[in-house]
Amino acid sequence: MGKQLKVENCIQQCNMAEKNNNEFCEEDQQNLQILYEKFVILNKDLLRFGVSIVDLKKVCFRRKKLDNAVKERQKSVRYSGVIVAITIVGVVLISILLKIVFDSLMKTTLGTRCLLPNNYFIWEATRPVTDCNMCKDVKNILIFENITREEFRNYAYSSRPMLVKGAALHWPAMHTFTYNFFKEIYQKTEGAFESVEEECQILTFKTEFKSLEDVFSMPESRVLQKNSEKPWYVGWSNCHPEVLSIMREHYSIPHFLPEDAEHANMDYIFIGYEQGAVMHIDYISRLMWQAQLRGHKTWKLVPPPDCDHVCTGFSFRVEPGDIVLVDTRQWYHDTHIDAGELSLTVSSEYG
Structure with a gap:
């Protein structure tokens, strides 16, 4: 009888150790009670077969060691949870950093503040699937000469x-628009430089310029x-009323566009040498026309990636007086200017 009491005391000590562990849930406690009752019966049987108290204590000590192992395991799990949380936070921070770097890279490469928005990669990722009929069976530029508004409808x-040959040859801008022409207008018009920075956009492409004033x-x-100076190519939009009014004295809306078409309240100037814009698409609201006033430019057009299986890209060359x-x-596009030539274009949107 005394041996049985000692055994039960040993088991109760083990049970007390279990109860002190707050990590166990109610279901575990119930299972433990069932195990305890079976353990008591087992110990009684073992005592009847001559097993000593010392051997039973060893069993109890082993259980305590098991408890400690469980606690260490729980600590390890909690530690692993912390590591996972830190990893997730790290991934988020790295993603934010990559976005900043990507935006900076896009701005440096394409030199744009508004044409390509800050969330450019989101625009691209969420770009609607293209209807490939827009480029299916298109193998080259469609060329017109002396086309009328009715024919163009x-x-x-x-x-x-499309390319309309010689459509801008009669514009005074063919002769009056130069680097110095725009330099003089902007330097003498109050608020002209600020309007580009605050209301319009400046595209510095691969140059080191930070503003139109730098240009x-x-x-x-x-x-x-001259003297092997570094090439440059820039573009900007004009939304200053006075500057725009002066500019439009030297050119007009292309004569073949629909009479009821809506036109943008700002126009773009692109001027410079060698490579123009790198491959990209424009995030604008309307269709675009561009008049080549000086120099020769080669355009390369590439269909959207989702139409690669249906459409093909192609190139075409534009001469002074042509309207693209x-x-x-x-259409993804880039442009290249003939070596040694200055290219100057004016463009706008319609819809």
């Missing part, structure tokens, strides 16, 4: 790339590409 709002501060040798019409919202 069927093409006006299509995504088919018009170049030494003459670089403007004219491309849906740059869908």
Whole structure:
């Protein structure tokens, strides 16, 4: 009888150790009670078969060691949870950092503040799937000469790339628009530089320029590409009323566009040498036309990635006086200027 009491005391000590462990849930306690009752019966049987108290204590001590092992395991699990949490936070922070780096890279490479928005990669990732009919069977630029408004009506709002030869040859801008022409306008018009920075956009592409004011501060040798000066190419939009009014005295809306078409209240100037814009699409609201006033430029058009299996890309060359019409919202494009030539274009949107 005394041996049985000692055994029960030993078991109760083990049970007390279990109860002190707050990590066990109610279901575990119930299971433990069932195990305890079976353990008591087992110990009684063992005592009847001559098992000593010392042997039973060893069993109890082993259980305590098991408890400690369980606690260590629980600590390890909690530690692993902390590691996982830190990893998740790290991934989020790295993602934010990569977005900042990506935006900075896009701004440096394409030199744009508004044409490509800050969330450019989100725009691209969420870009609607393209209807590949817009480029299916299109193998080259569609060329017109002396086209009338009536003849152009069927093409006006299509995504088919088009080139109207010589449509701007009669514009005074063919002769009056130069680097110095724009430099003088902006320097003498109050608020003109600020309007580009605050209301419009400046595209500095691969140059080191930070503003339009920097562009018009170049030494003459670089403007004219003398003495092996570094090439430059920039673009900007004009939304200052006075500047825009002066500019539009030298050109007009292309004569073949629909009479009821809506036109943007700002126009774009692109000027410079060698490589123009790198491959991209434009996030603008309307179709685009661009008049080549000086120099020769080669365009390369590539269909959207989701239409690679249906459509093919192609290139075409533009001469002074030509007007290009491309849906740059869908056609990826880049431009290259003939070596040694200054390219100057004016463009706008319609819809």
